[in-house]
Amino acid sequence: MGNKDITDFNEAQLRKRAASKEELNICLTNNYAFQKIFKNEEIVKGFLIALLHLKETDIEELEVTDPFVEGEVKEEKEGILDVKLILNGGKKINIEMQNTYQEDWAERSLFYNCRMFTEGLKKGESYYELPPCIHVGILDFNYLKSPGFYHRILLKDDTTGELYSSKFQFHVIELSKIATTKGKARKQDLYKWAKLISASTWEEIREESEGNHYMEKVRDEMIKMSQDESERYLYLREQMAIRDKASQLRSAENIGIRKGELLKLVTLVQRKIEKGDTVDKIADDLLEDQEIIEKIYNLIRKYPDKDEKEICNFLI
Known part of the structure; x- marks a missing residue:
């Protein structure tokens, strides 16, 4: 019943x-x-x-x-x-x-x-x-x-x-x-x-x-x-x-999982940019889609004072 x-x-x-x-x-x-x-x-x-x-x-x-x-x-x-x-x-x-x-x-x-x-x-x-x-x-x-x-x-x-x-x-x-x-x-x-x-x-x-x-x-x-x-x-x-x-x-749990993965990716891209790496090189090194890396790359360049969490929020 x-x-x-x-x-x-x-x-x-x-x-x-x-x-x-x-x-x-x-x-x-x-x-x-x-x-x-x-x-x-x-x-x-x-x-x-x-x-x-x-x-x-x-x-x-x-x-x-x-x-x-x-x-x-x-x-x-x-x-x-x-x-x-x-x-x-x-x-x-x-x-x-x-x-x-x-x-x-x-x-x-x-x-x-x-x-x-x-x-x-x-x-x-x-x-x-x-x-x-x-x-x-x-x-x-x-x-x-x-x-x-x-x-x-x-x-x-x-x-x-x-x-x-x-x-x-x-x-x-x-x-x-x-x-x-x-x-x-x-x-x-x-x-x-x-x-x-x-x-x-x-x-x-x-x-x-x-x-x-x-x-x-x-x-x-x-x-x-x-x-x-x-x-x-x-x-x-x-x-x-x-x-x-x-x-x-x-x-919310699913978003949390995706956000966690994205946060990690943004952090890695930030470190690569500090080394002077290009979008192509970052995408190759991280084995990620170039379009995704380019979006993250451009946001980091546009907002240099934002931390990884704030950059991540722009992407979700």
Whole structure:
């Protein structure tokens, strides 16, 4: 029951498919589905119980808040979190689903946690009153080198392991490492949540949610989404965006490879020009097409103050 290739659909086709009776698989790695479902307080309560090893009675109050993060001044970066929560009237938690590789994920998580940590502190208040802040990253790609699908990151003394502060935490769930998870970790409730979030078929969703009323609630909400025309459309539109972004990343990688090769060639031509070599000689020595060498040669001569990267940018 896999989805058709969404990239083949234009807007009209997207709406037609949303209005059809075709069975639609819902995946929580889709940002729209994740945000919509995990803003349900009952559902996110079950997830936090598994993540933070809480008892149901430990959660006295849970508030889903405005996910908008505002910069202190106009020039500062703003952002929108997937899900932002306040637990028991104080502890701040944000949960983000990321389905495409982010090279700067660590910096992104630091930015959001730092912003949450400092927001709301009023003049004259003690720093001690700053609430604990937890950033939860659910990644559909490998980011950390260490094995295991789940990582809890704290501020500790590098030598003794003494905890510096428990008020700043990062929890990272790497969905791509679920398959290689072994032993006791597979029996954890969080492992079942990770498998549910990464599930790609209704069969997997039913299997993972069975027997846990919080996860069964997730399943029920996913089924509702799959049967509602407007929800189907928004889900499919986001799915199209995911595919488009993945395609752009692949293109960028290809350009990066070509750029790397071109950068090397420009550097070699610069060195040859410094020796006084002609276009013909450079092309012969480097076994390259004379037309390409001539373009590089002319740009280097025209812009003697430009470095190899700047010359390379003229050619791409």
